[in-house]
Amino acid sequence: MAWQRKDLLGLADLSVDETETLLKSAQAFKHVFERSVKKFPTLRGKTIVNLFYEPSTRTRSSFEIAGKWLSADVINVSASTSSVAKGESLKDTAKTLEAMGVDAIVLRHSAPGTPHYLANSCNAAIINAGDGAHEHPTQALLDLLTLKEKWDSFQDKEVLIIGDIRHSRVAKSNIYGLTRLGANITVCGPATLMPPGLDKLGVRVKERLDDELLQAADLVYVLRIQRERQEQGLFPSLREYSRLYGLNAARMEQTKPDVIVMHPGPANLGVEITTQVAYSRASSIQEQVTNGVAVRMAVLYHLVGGERQDVDLN
Ligand code: CP
Numbered sequence: 001m002a003w004q005r006k007d008l009l010g011l012a013d014l015s016v017d018e019t020e021t022l023l024k025s026a027q028a029f030k031h032v033f034e035r036s037v038k039k040f041p042t043l044r045g046k047t048i049v050n051l052f053y054e055p056s057t058r059t060r061s062s063f064e065i066a067g068k069w070l071s072a073d074v075i076n077v078s079a080s081t082s083s084v085a086k087g088e089s090l091k092d093t094a095k096t097l098e099a100m101g102v103d104a105i106v107l108r109h110s111a112p113g114t115p116h117y118l119a120n121s122c123n124a125a126i127i128n129a130g131d132g133a134h135e136h137p138t139q140a141l142l143d144l145l146t147l148k149e150k151w152d153s154f155q156d157k158e159v160l161i162i163g164d165i166r167h168s169r170v171a172k173s174n175i176y177g178l179t180r181l182g183a184n185i186t187v188c189g190p191a192t193l194m195p196p197g198l199d200k201l202g203v204r205v206k207e208r209l210d211d212e213l214l215q216a217a218d219l220v221y222v223l224r225i226q227r228e229r230q231e232q233g234l235f236p237s238l239r240e241y242s243r244l245y246g247l248n249a250a251r252m253e254q255t256k257p258d259v260i261v262m263h264p265g266p267a268n269l270g271v272e273i274t275t276q277v278a279y280s281r282a283s284s285i286q287e288q289v290t291n292g293v294a295v296r297m298a299v300l301y302h303l304v305g306g307e308r309q310d311v312d313l314n
Helices: 016-034 058-069 090-099 114-121 137-148 169-180 211-216 227-232 238-245 285-303
Strands: 047-052 073-078 104-109 125-131 158-162 184-188 204-206 219-222 260-262
Touching: 016 137, 016 169, 016 285, 047 058, 047 090, 058 073, 058 104, 058 125, 058 137, 058 285, 090 104, 090 114, 104 114, 114 125, 125 137, 125 285, 137 169, 137 260, 137 285, 158 169, 158 211, 169 184, 184 211, 260 285
Parallel strands: 047 073, 047 104, 104 125, 158 184, 158 219, 184 204, 219 260
Antiparallel strands: none
């Protein structure tokens, strides 16, 4: 399908066709890793700004790599070293960058809805790189790509997501994407870390991580426990959390032989997942990171005009 959207704001309203178009292009771009020269001329002359108001290693670096491998000019702007620190608003910052002729702004912000706000006020393509606890669409797309490489179909696959669903933009984007592709989702974690309305998203909610849940899972997706929430009294202690919800060798013994373990990173090793499990054969964490580059190349390709460059991806 020909790409129509100016922006990528979330997976909540991304159709199956659009999702599959992005994943198919990402699969094609994945071959770049086999090449000695990892460059396509596709986005030559285009300029992309990574505008990050929150820390990031994976998302920001992979957008930068993706843009550079597509031959775009990529500029990184972080809130702490820009005029944001002098009080400039998000809209003024974006309009200032747009006035310099940028074609796309990749935005990470702590406030939910900020990419949607910019999308309405800027002509540049706006790509959501994580907005508060709302969505992280490219993370979910790279997770879907990682699973697509292992599964023939998503239909009726059992997905178990463990952890802080309430504050997780990763969980929400994955719930939208995976349910739309036919997977069944169970979320598990302390009641204080569950947002209201999960039933409306078509997921099962469990507070106790029992053997039955682990035995049924085709994918165990472990979320980062957000240590900053501990002071808010939402869970008793990291040690207690680890005992009740941590993915460790004993719990892995309950899972299917071909279970897939994923984590969006950065991981608190020894808290939500042990080092042993994170680096085990079941773990796809490194593949997720690699696929992040391919997915972000696909997103930039479709949103920043790559389709019009008539480049053969095959
Ligand atoms: N998964 C993820 O968004 O990681 P970063 O915060 O390092 O970008």
